[in-house]
Amino acid sequence: MTGYFVRRLLLIIPTFIGITLAVFVVMHFVPGGPIERQIMAYKMAASTEGGAAGGIAGFGTEIPPDALEELKRFYGFDKPVHIRYLNWLWNVVHLDLGTSYVYQDPVWDVIRTRFPVSIFLGLTGFLLSYLVCVPLGVLKAIHHHSRFDFLSSFVVFLGYSVPGWALGTALLVLFGGGSFWSVFPLGGFRPDNWEYLSFGGKILGQLHHMFLPVLCYMVGSFATLTILTKNSLLENLGQDYVRTAFAKGLTERRVIFVHALRNSLIPLATGLGQVLGLVLAGSFLIERVFNIDGMGYLGYTSILQRDYPVALGILVIGSLLMLIGNILSDMIYAAIDPRIRFR
Secondary structure (H helix, E strand, O other): OHHHHHHHHHHHHHHHHHHHHHHHHHHHHOOOOHHHHHHHHHHHHHHHHHHHHOEOOOOEOOOOHHHHHHHHHHHOOOOOHHHHHHHHHHHHHOOOOOEOOOOOOEHHHHHHOOHHHHHHHHHHHHHHHHHHHHHHHHHHHHOOOOHHHHHHHHHHHHHHHOOHHHHHHHHHHHHOOOOOOOOOOOOOOOOOOHHHOOHHHHHHHHHHHHHHHHHHHHHHHHHHHHHHHHHHHHHHHOOHHHHHHHHOOOOHHHHHHHHHHHHHOHHHHHHHHHHHHHHHOOOHHHHHHOOOOOHHHHHHHHHHOOOHHHHHHHHHHHHHHHHHHHHHHHHHHHHHOOOOOOO
């Protein structure tokens, strides 16, 4: 089994190269890159300041060729795309993600300021999903084919069918500030007067601002976790060891919650490996809807602004966390279930 995980770790390298190479090439060939944006800004400035006089310094609205070549050298577009990728990859190996085109700061510094927001949202959504969906799945298994089972399934799959960002938009219209039921703020991670609030006020203010975003984060995982818990528990309740436990005179509560449920949680435990991906757990569009300045919103704006270093930096962190998280999930699965043997 050790050899299997060693091979999985080694496979991270070609997988990471494949992911980053594909995204790097696509991003550098789509229109509207940093050079095009600089040219557009130059033309707008020339037409505004030059007017009928013919532009800036006699160049009209066309950027001089030497200035264009200097822009290409500044952004690294004077080299072929494969050379640019190899240079970027070499810098990444040396923990250098480059400098943001928009913020003019190191990419790591730009990303690091968003870590606490994304970790808070991701960890909160992760824990609440398990705390709500596991008991709900157990109740659905115990009351299988009951009215509660059918009604809860309808609600769960209804929520699963609605994208989180669409639900967020609807909730803001119904319950956001200025609506008829003005219960929650229109967005933001914390109250504006955060520094002046007491400890209890900070807790209430944080909960007030995070209720709707966390709800939208969780809605997509409700169906998966709930139905997985229910089906796994139903499968274990039909096993021979459960019938033996009943034959020995054990109570129904003890058989379900001590014997069957423990084995039913094995598939759910594999999701613990994805805890590494909590930094990027947030949705780009959900954070955009609620105006939360986290990793998702940063990635969204960096793509729109063609801030390639920041977008690629988020890709590097996200892909590595997901690849390592998948391996960690397999390790957890093998550790808690002795029947699993990876070859």
